[in-house]
Amino acid sequence: MPGEIAVLVNPAARGGRSRGLLAPVLARLRRDGHEVSVIMGESAADALERACTAVAEEPEALVAFGGDGLVHLAVQAVAGTGVPLGVIPVGTGNDIAAALGLPRRAPLAAADVVLRGESGRVDAARTGEEWFAGVLACGFDSRVNERANRMTWPPGMARYVLALAEELRSFRPIPFRITLEGPGGAETIEREAMLVAVGNTSSYGAGMRVCPNAVADDGLLDVTILDAVPKGRFLRAFPQVYRGSHVANPFVTTRRATRITLEAADVIAYADGERLGSVPLTCEIVPGALQVLR
Numbered sequence: 001m002p003g004e005i006a007v008l009v010n011p012a013a014r015g016g017r018s019r020g021l022l023a024p025v026l027a028r029l030r031r032d033g034h035e036v037s038v039i040m041g042e043s044a045a046d047a048l049e050r051a052c053t054a055v056a057e058e059p060e061a062l063v064a065f066g067g068d069g070l071v072h073l074a075v076q077a078v079a080g081t082g083v084p085l086g087v088i089p090v091g092t093g094n095d096i097a098a099a100l101g102l103p104r105r106a107p108l109a110a111a112d113v114v115l116r117g118e119s120g121r122v123d124a125a126r127t128g129e130e131w132f133a134g135v136l137a138c139g140f141d142s143r144v145n146e147r148a149n150r151m152t153w154p155p156g157m158a159r160y161v162l163a164l165a166e167e168l169r170s171f172r173p174i175p176f177r178i179t180l181e182g183p184g185g186a187e188t189i190e191r192e193a194m195l196v197a198v199g200n201t202s203s204y205g206a207g208m209r210v211c212p213n214a215v216a217d218d219g220l221l222d223v224t225i226l227d228a229v230p231k232g233r234f235l236r237a238f239p240q241v242y243r244g245s246h247v248a249n250p251f252v253t254t255r256r257a258t259r260i261t262l263e264a265a266d267v268i269a270y271a272d273g274e275r276l277g278s279v280p281l282t283c284e285i286v287p288g289a290l291q292v293l294r
Contacts, residue, residue: 026038037054058082063088125198137270138267151163173228182259198222199211212247
């Protein structure tokens with residue numbers, strides 16, 4: 001008899017437009033006789049507690065039905081355990097699903113990946129007690145997130161575009177101190193920067209390849225530092241991030257490390273699109289921390 005699949009659901013994914021996809025996905029997961037339970041908390045904290053309880057009972061998989069934010073929550077429950085993580089990407093960005101090679105616009109095909117049960121180990125990063133699977137960002141991009149989260153209109157990605165335009169008017173480069181530790185030794189970088197991104201995977205924000213060479217199973221974190229530049233130059237370079245070609249600019253620095261400490265004043269860090277809290281913080285790669293269905 002096939003084992004239990006626990007499905008963690010975000011009913012608000014894509015502004016609630018994903019709800020109609022849930023029933024067909026659950027039916028597909030039950031097709032081969034699997035027992036499928038649905039986890040839907042009253043808050044993020046409640047959902048995490050319920051997910052951790054489910055993982056403690058060692059289901060066949062914990063499946064995140066949502067976007068990167070829900071995957072981030074699911075990672076908190078499964079990292080360091082033997083319970084595989086599955087993803088049905090029905091969010092707005094789905095960057096982590098893309099990094100895992102999952103179909104992003106075909107929920108039933110993603111459900112079939114879960115049913116095949118083929119898993120492999122990938123890395124995750126830890127900062128304090130929190131894990132992240134994708135990209136940690138602080139600086140201009142995290143301030144855009146902060147601004148967008150305070151807005152109630154417009155909906156979806158349009159809110160982030162508006163927040164970006166408003167933040168650009170008032171933004172000033174931030175003095176950072178970045179300490180990198182890795183196989184090649186230690187390095188400290190002190191400079192004003194527009195943003196610093198630390199990637200276990202390559203993209204965030206629905207396809208912005210901020211750390212284009214990051215690989216989720218190489219035991220390293222990729223670091224991208226965008227130096228202080230005039231706003232006009234920043235805007236001209238911004239579209240390059242979708243191709244990952246921005247790293248060829250002389251004002252972009254890239255490094256690889258296993259442990260990174262970020263220090264700056266009045267900066268909030270986001271990881272996998274979720275608010276982590278204030279810098280300073282230290283993040284460290286944990287090789288093979290996640291078993292994923294891919």
